Amino acid sequence: MDAKAEDGVTNLDNSARGFVYLVGAGPGDPELLTLKGARVLREADVILYDDLVSSELLALFSALKIYTGKRKESHHLEQEAINEEILRHAREGKIVARLKGGDPFMFGRGGEEIEALRNNGIGYEIIPGISAAHGASAYTELPLTMRHISSSVAFCTGHPVRHLQVPDTDTIVYYMVASTLHEVLDAVALKGRDEKTPVAVVQNATRYNQKIITGTLGEMRQGVHPVSSPALLIIGANILHSIEDNWYSRKKKVLIAGEDSERYRAATMVKLYFYGKKSEDADQSASGGFEQEEHLELDFVDELYFSSPGCVRDFHTFYPTLPDKILVTTVDETTEGEYIKLFKREIVV
Numbered sequence: 001m002d003a004k005a006e007d008g009v010t011n012l013d014n015s016a017r018g019f020v021y022l023v024g025a026g027p028g029d030p031e032l033l034t035l036k037g038a039r040v041l042r043e044a045d046v047i048l049y050d051d052l053v054s055s056e057l058l059a060l061f062s063a064l065k066i067y068t069g070k071r072k073e074s075h076h077l078e079q080e081a082i083n084e085e086i087l088r089h090a091r092e093g094k095i096v097a098r099l100k101g102g103d104p105f106m107f108g109r110g111g112e113e114i115e116a117l118r119n120n121g122i123g124y125e126i127i128p129g130i131s132a133a134h135g136a137s138a139y140t141e142l143p144l145t146m147r148h149i150s151s152s153v154a155f156c157t158g159h160p161v162r163h164l165q166v167p168d169t170d171t172i173v174y175y176m177v178a179s180t181l182h183e184v185l186d187a188v189a190l191k192g193r194d195e196k197t198p199v200a201v202v203q204n205a206t207r208y209n210q211k212i213i214t215g216t217l218g219e220m221r222q223g224v225h226p227v228s229s230p231a232l233l234i235i236g237a238n239i240l241h242s243i244e245d246n247w248y249s250r251k252k253k254v255l256i257a258g259e260d261s262e263r264y265r266a267a268t269m270v271k272l273y274f275y276g277k278k279s280e281d282a283d284q285s286a287s288g289g290f291e292q293e294e295h296l297e298l299d300f301v302d303e304l305y306f307s308s309p310g311c312v313r314d315f316h317t318f319y320p321t322l323p324d325k326i327l328v329t330t331v332d333e334t335t336e337g338e339y340i341k342l343f344k345r346e347i348v349v
């Protein structure tokens with residue numbers, strides 16, 4: 001490929017043993033990938049990706065994609081096996097992009113993967129990513145530090161509970177709290193934090209299904225708050241006002257089934273895509289043939305657009321019913337007809 005040939009350094013390092021880029025994918029919104037990360041993913045032969053790398057982002061790149069995540073319910077690879085997999089591809093002389101959610105060095109086990117590369121004489125570069133904490137901070141209008149209110153911030157893990165730490169910083173961000181929220185809140189209270197300290201849980205930060213739960217430390221300890229992964233817990237007086245009403249929540253969330261349409265502009269709305277499975281008349285070029293892996297939470301979608309009758313059929317096999325609040329639009333009358341036939345709903349103009 002031209003891009004590779006132009007890159008003298010990559011060619012040099014790639015000549016014998018391949019080369020590995022450890023890349024931070026950012027917290028979810030595909031546009032939060034760095035320019036350098038995007039360049040490397042375009043040039044890569046293989047992308048080994050983790051949990052929490054969004055399918056929208058993966059769909060932008062044509063390299064072979066291999067899932068190495070650790071979701072409990074599906075097949076998973078232990079860290080050593082992941083290291084081996086990275087080494088195997090590099091030894092075959094490939095350009096490997098090891099893609100991790102957020103930043104690879106923030107609770108990402110990037111250190112262990114780099115150590116394996118170092119020990120085996122494989123060349124590498126590390127490309128940072130926007131961490132979930134920074135993504136959540138920006139997409140909920142919650143500054144992690146704030147003059148006169150918060151002059152220190154700590155990033156901690158909420159799991160496993162035996163490793164819980166409660167640092168004496170103004171703001172604390174806890175990662176991995178989905179199953180340990182109450183234990184973490186109790187530990188923070190036990191350490192002497194005022195029960196009136198504001199608390200926010202941010203689920204799916206920077207994604208169309210971002211959800212924020214707020215309260216005081218005392219209230220959150222009393223209540224029952226089902227939290228699903230990925231979620232962060234942020235504690236501190238800098239959570240000043242109702243952060244649920246933020247610039248990101250005010251954007252319309254549009255789901256595009258099929259080919260994109262010029263009527264939707266990314267600057268004013270959040271666009272997400274349904275790729276479904278390959279079908280005859282659905283243009284899959286935008287997805288690079290990538291099949292949808294994650295289940296879309298349609299309750300967070302405001303508008304749904306179908307670009308062909310095939311897309312309607314495809315979508316219907318995945319999601320046979322739609323929440324009432326979704327506004328549906330179609331590219332033409334034939335597509336509209338297919339939609340009415342399958343979903344038994346009229347288009348509301």
Ligand SMILES: C[S@@+](CC[C@H](N)C(=O)[O-])C[C@H]1O[C@@H](n2cnc3c(N)ncnc32)[C@H](O)[C@@H]1O
Nearest residue numbers: 102103106108131132175176204205230231232
């Ligand atoms: C293994 S850690 C990876 C962290 C990642 N390397 C980073 O820099 O953000 C996984 C945890 O990150 C947090 N996380 C990742 N993406 C998130 C998101 N979009 N919204 C909220 N939390 C997220 C959750 O706490 C999740 O359990």
